[in-house]
Amino acid sequence: MRVGVLTGGGDCPGLNAVIRAVVRQGVKTHGFEFVGFRDGWKGPLEGLTMELGIKECRGILPRGGTILGSSRTNPFKIDDGVERIQANLASSGVDALVAIGGEDTLGVATKLADLGVHVVGVPKTIDNDLSGTDFTFGFDTAVNIATEAIDRLHTTAESHHRVLVVEVMGRHAGWIALHSGIAGGASAVLIPEQPFDIEAVCAHVETRFQTQYAPIIVVSEGAVPAEGGDMTVTSGELDAFGHVRLGGIGDRLAREIEQRTGKEARAVVLGHIQRGGTPTAFDRWLATRFGLQAIDAVADGDFGKMVALRGTDIIRVPLSEGTAQLKLVSPKEYAEAAVFFG
Secondary structure: OEEEEEEOOOOOOOHHHHHHHHHHHHHHHHOOEEEEEOOOOHHHHHOOEEEOOOHHHOOOOOOOOOOOOOOOOOHHHOOOHHHHHHHHHHHOOOOEEEEEEOHHHHHHHHHHHHOOOOEEEEEEOOOOOEOOOOOOEOHHHHHHHHHHHHHHHHHHHHHHOOEEEEEEOOOOOOHHHHHHHHHOOOOEEEOOOOOEOHHHHHHHHHHHHHOOOOOEEEEEOOOOEOOOOOOOEEEEEEOOOOOEEEOOHHHHHHHHHHHHHOOOEEEEEOHHHHHOOOOOHHHHHHHHHHHHHHHHHHHOOOOOEEEEEEOOEEEEEEHHHHHOOEOOOOHHHHHHHHHHOO
8 A cells, every 4th residue: 555644734843753653654564655745735736745764754753843844735725626636646656645734734634535535634733722632742842842931031030020921822722821821830821712801910910029029921822802802913814724823912912011010021922933843752652653543544444534642542533523623721721720820
C-alpha cells in the first residue's frame, strides 16, 4: 500500500513526531510505501510531493514545525479542487491518506472521506479545542512556553510596579490562558468563553498593588469585554476557512487599565513563539502514539476515523466527531481559578 501524509493549518510542536511514527510503523510493521504532500491541502491539490521514508524522518523527533510544510488551503473553496485532489492521489498511486491537522484540516478530511477518499485523521492544535480527544499535541508545549514567559514577566513587573498584560493564543477556547495563567500565578485570566468585566479586572489590579505585588493579567486573543462583545482583530480580511486574524486585545486591555487605575500598564504578545521550537516530552509522547495508531487504522482499512486520547488510551472516533464542535472551557473549570484572581 502507498500512503500519503500531509500536515495542514498552523505549525505545531509534535507534527514531526507524528510523521516519524507513521512512517516508522508503516514501513517496519506493515511494509507500506509513503509519499509526503507539501504544504497542507495545497500538496494533493497541486501535486506537490516529496520523498518520505525512514531516512527522511531521522532526527526530526525533537524538531518543531513540520518537514512537510503547511498552509491554510481549502480545496472546497477552489473550482474543481476536490476533483484535482482525487486525480492527483490517483496519479501518485496513493491508496490512503493520513491528514494531520486541526479543525479546518480535519474538516476537509471529513468531507473527502464522505466522498470516498481513504483518509485517517490525526488531531493537532495548540489550542486544545478539538472535541473527541482529551488533549492534542502542541498544547503542552504552548502552555510551558507561556508559563515560562509569565514567570519571567513577574520580576520585571514587580521591579517597575507596573501591570503586565500577557496575550496568548486562543481564538474561541481559553485553554492556554487558563492553564498557563494558573501555573504562572496570574492575577486574572480572561478567556473567550467568559466575557470579562473591565471594572472587575481593574479591581483585581488594585487589590494586587495593595498587597505589594505587581499584577499579571493573562488574556486569550479571542477574549471579549462584557459591555462590548466583539473580538479584537488586526484586519477584516478572512483566510480560506473564513477566519479573521485576531490580535490587539492585550494592548486594548492595557490602555483601559492604565486609564481607569492610573497605574502604568504594558502588553506583551507572545504570538507565534508559543507554537515554535522543540516539543515537550509529553507532546513527543502523545504525537508518537497518535502516529502509531493512525497508520494501524490505515492498515485495518478503518478509514473516516480520527485517533484520539481518552484517559491513557488511544482510540478511534469518527472524523465528524472530532470536528463537530469545539471543546471549550466550562464555567466550572474557569471558576476553579477565580480564587487566585486579585
